[in-house]
Every structure is written in structure tokens, then in C-alpha cells.
Amino acid sequence: MMKKKKNIFIEGAISPEFIAESIAKHQTKMNIGAHNIFLGQVRADEVEGKKVSAIEYTCYKAMAEEKLSEIRERAFEKYDLTCMHIYHSLGNIKAGEICFFVFVSSKRRKQVYVATEDIVNMVKTDVPIFGKEIFEDQDYQWKENTF
Amino acid sequence: MMKKKKNIFIEGAISPEFIAESIAKHQTKMNIGAHNIFLGQVRADEVEGKKVSAIEYTCYKAMAEEKLSEIRERAFEKYDLTCMHIYHSLGNIKAGEICFFVFVSSKRRKQVYVATEDIVNMVKTDVPIFGKEIFEDQDYQWKENTF
Amino acid sequence: MKKLKQVQLDDNQKKENMINIKYFGAIAEVTNCSSENIKKSSSSLNDIIQEIYSKYDLKHIPLKFALNQKIIETTEGIDVNINDEIAVLPPFAGG
Amino acid sequence: MKKLKQVQLDDNQKKENMINIKYFGAIAEVTNCSSENIKKSSSSLNDIIQEIYSKYDLKHIPLKFALNQKIIETTEGIDVNINDEIAVLPPFAGG
Numbered sequence: 001m002m003k004k005k006k007n008i009f010i011e012g013a014i015s016p017e018f019i020a021e022s023i024a025k026h027q028t029k030m031n032i033g034a035h036n037i038f039l040g041q042v043r044a045d046e047v048e049g050k051k052v053s054a055i056e057y058t059c060y061k062a063m064a065e066e067k068l069s070e071i072r073e074r075a076f077e078k079y080d081l082t083c084m085h086i087y088h089s090l091g092n093i094k095a096g097e098i099c100f101f102v103f104v105s106s107k108r109r110k111q112v113y114v115a116t117e118d119i120v121n122m123v124k125t126d127v128p129i130f131g132k133e134i135f136e137d138q139d140y141q142w143k144e145n146t147f
Numbered sequence: 148m149m150k151k152k153k154n155i156f157i158e159g160a161i162s163p164e165f166i167a168e169s170i171a172k173h174q175t176k177m178n179i180g181a182h183n184i185f186l187g188q189v190r191a192d193e194v195e196g197k198k199v200s201a202i203e204y205t206c207y208k209a210m211a212e213e214k215l216s217e218i219r220e221r222a223f224e225k226y227d228l229t230c231m232h233i234y235h236s237l238g239n240i241k242a243g244e245i246c247f248f249v250f251v252s253s254k255r256r257k258q259v260y261v262a263t264e265d266i267v268n269m270v271k272t273d274v275p276i277f278g279k280e281i282f283e284d285q286d287y288q289w290k291e292n293t294f
Numbered sequence: 295m296k297k298l299k300q301v302q303l304d305d306n307q308k309k310e311n312m313i314n315i316k317y318f319g320a321i322a323e324v325t326n327c328s329s330e331n332i333k334k335s336s337s338s339l340n341d342i343i344q345e346i347y348s349k350y351d352l353k354h355i356p357l358k359f360a361l362n363q364k365i366i367e368t369t370e371g372i373d374v375n376i377n378d379e380i381a382v383l384p385p386f387a388g389g
Numbered sequence: 390m391k392k393l394k395q396v397q398l399d400d401n402q403k404k405e406n407m408i409n410i411k412y413f414g415a416i417a418e419v420t421n422c423s424s425e426n427i428k429k430s431s432s433s434l435n436d437i438i439q440e441i442y443s444k445y446d447l448k449h450i451p452l453k454f455a456l457n458q459k460i461i462e463t464t465e466g467i468d469v470n471i472n473d474e475i476a477v478l479p480p481f482a483g484g
Contacts, residue, residue, distance in 0.1 A: 090414065
């Protein structure tokens, strides 16, 4: 049986309304007691006197989707979760906007924090997403995740 | 100087729209790179064949506000946070609705998970909030936090 | 009007050495009130608590006491003044 | 029309022993294209990678290779077929 591919990549920023809708969808699940949500927001970092105004994200989609489904499987094996969702932006995301959304739900709270942390780290290390930090003067540099 | 008391208690359930508005308010803060949100949702637990349909929350407000401001101070001392917010429902919260909302923001993600976990646990152990689990047949039992 | 009288009564009671006790959650259910004035027969917190325990037969219920919004770890050697706020608290259930 | 011709050309190239390489992010900037067909002069992945390295002088850039969407931990002893997908990946920056 073909596994249903989940829509993980979102063109543009992830809106607070999208997050609210995701939360609302879980209110019919009566066995969930704890949600934990991680949001990555684009920072206006300063590099040598220049400010980051946006990050432009691209990805190697075929591999990224493969990796994300592996991460899903690993997370469900390791942690006692009811639901989990991962969303990542593609394209130009301005400073202050949200580009990354990890949503973990469980019966009890105990594991949701570490599960979220683990999933966030796996996405950062294993998923081929690339980011170009664009400065206010349109100059840019390629972003690299640090651990 | 009098410390400004924050509005922590919300009459009724915490709506996904309220959470979205809280997130949106942080999009002007250009030094935030990571948010972590914990949400407590009322479970329709079964106890001896009867299902919980709602929890009715009350609190000892003067002491609860005092404790919550202590928790805020402790969290800012222990963790490198940009913002933090705690909201808790009072009154009748139905199964599936959200009664507890902890929102932590920081420049980097490293500490947000443990900060959230710590704040959630401090609220559960130290803040005088009381909960009556109401069953479908209107019978009830008093809730007690377990650790 | 009735409310005003109540306040005046409270003031009188305070003059007459009464102390106010607050009850919450499952405890308020046992005491059947959220707050009451009891006669301050002793200035020792311990004595007052013993009085509450025996008045309502609370010894089978796990509970905590707060004096002026602070949990009391030990009730020994603590004196209570007329304006102090004593609260009887059942197990917490927030979150 | 032009696009169709391109596809036909690719098919011809495959027949002529060409292999497709994908480039991403900072690497695509260096190669100035997101994908190209290069002549498969050897079936060894190692040889093909050496060819890409020297063609674009990539040795100062930290990068990873993926074969059919899987990161290659070691390029030694791996053979490549015509339909395999090889990708050259700069450091990841998701999240």
C-alpha cells in the first residue's frame, strides 16, 4: 500500500490562523490531554552591521518528503504520541514571520517536550532544506544550521 | 512601584483564535527565533465506566496570582527567555477544549522546551487551582494532579 | 442593604476576636461554605487548624493550609493576627 | 515546443550514457544550474563525484551527496546506474 504523502511544505509564511486551524482540528480528539507546539520565527539578525530582512527557503523535495516520513515513523516509535504534524515554509519568509511548525499531541504531557525537541532537531539535521539570508540591501548569505 | 498584574485567568475555554492572536503579537519582535507552546486539553477520561464531559475550574485567586508572578520571575532567572505568558481557564471547560496555555519565546530554541516543561510543572504543583471532573450523568469527582 | 449589614457584622466580629477562614474546592463542599468567621480562641495557628479539623472532621482529606497566600510548611510556633487570611486548600488540579 | 525538444534530448543523452545530477542552494549558485546531464565515463560513484568536484572546483565548500534521495556516508565501492538520481547538497538550513 502506498503511504499517503502529507502536505508538509507551505509556499510562504505559516500564518497564526493556519496554526489556530490545526489546533481546532484536534478538539474532536477526546483522548488528547497535552499539545506541544514549536514555532521557528525568522530573526532579523545582524551580520557585520547588516540586518537580515528575510530568508528564502528551497528544498530537495523528493528527499525531504522521504526524510520527513522517516522522522514521523521514528517519533511514533520512540514516543507515546496521538498525533504529530510538521510544516515548513518555502520561498521568501520575512523577519518576524513563522517558517517552521511542529505540532505534537499526546494523552499525557510527560513526553511531548522531548518529542518536540527531538523532531525539531531531526528536521534541522536530516531534511535537505536550504536557506538564503537576505539582507536589507539585497545582499545575502547562505544559512547553515548550528547545533 | 506596583507590579502590573497580568491577566492570567480566562473565563471559559481558551480558543484557538486567542492563541493565534497571541502568536501574531510576537511577530513584531525581531529577536525571537523560537516559540514553544504548551496546551492542556480536557480529556474525556473514563472512570468506572463513566465518561468525563467537562472540568469545572475554580481557584484561590489572590494566592494564584502571587504564585504565578513568582513562577514568571523564576523562569526568567533560570532561562534565557524573551517573553513568556501563562493563561488558565476558570469555569466549565468541556472535553476537547483547551484550559491551559503556556507560551515561551526565546532568541534560540535550545532552552524553550525545558523552560516550558518547568513552567507547566510549577503551575501544576504550586498554583491553587481546583478542578471538578463532571461526568456525562452530572455526577462528579475532584481532580488531583499526578506527577 | 443586606450586604452592608453583613460587612458591619464582619467588622463587629473582628472586634470580638473572630478570624476569617477561606475554603476551596472539595473542602468548601465539606464545609458547605467558601468562607466563614470563627472565634479566635487562641493566637496559635496550630490551635485554630485543630479546631477546623475537628469541626468538619477533615482528617481523612489530604489538604494544605495557606496563611496570607503562602503555603504553611509547618504549623508549629506560628501566631495568627485578626487580619490574617487563612485558607484551607485541597489538592491542586491546575493545568 | 522548446521544452519538448529538451525532453527528447535528455532521452537521447540517456541512451548515450549520460547521468543526471541535481544541485541545490549554494551549490546550484556555483554550478549556475539546478540540474545537468554529465557523461557517465565510469560506473563508480566515486569517479563521478571526483569529476563534479574538479569541474566546479567545489573542494572548499562543505557538501553532501545523495544517491536516490539517501545521503551517501561513503562513496567508495558504490556503482551508479543510468536512472539513479545523484544530488549535491550544501549544508541544511531548515527550521
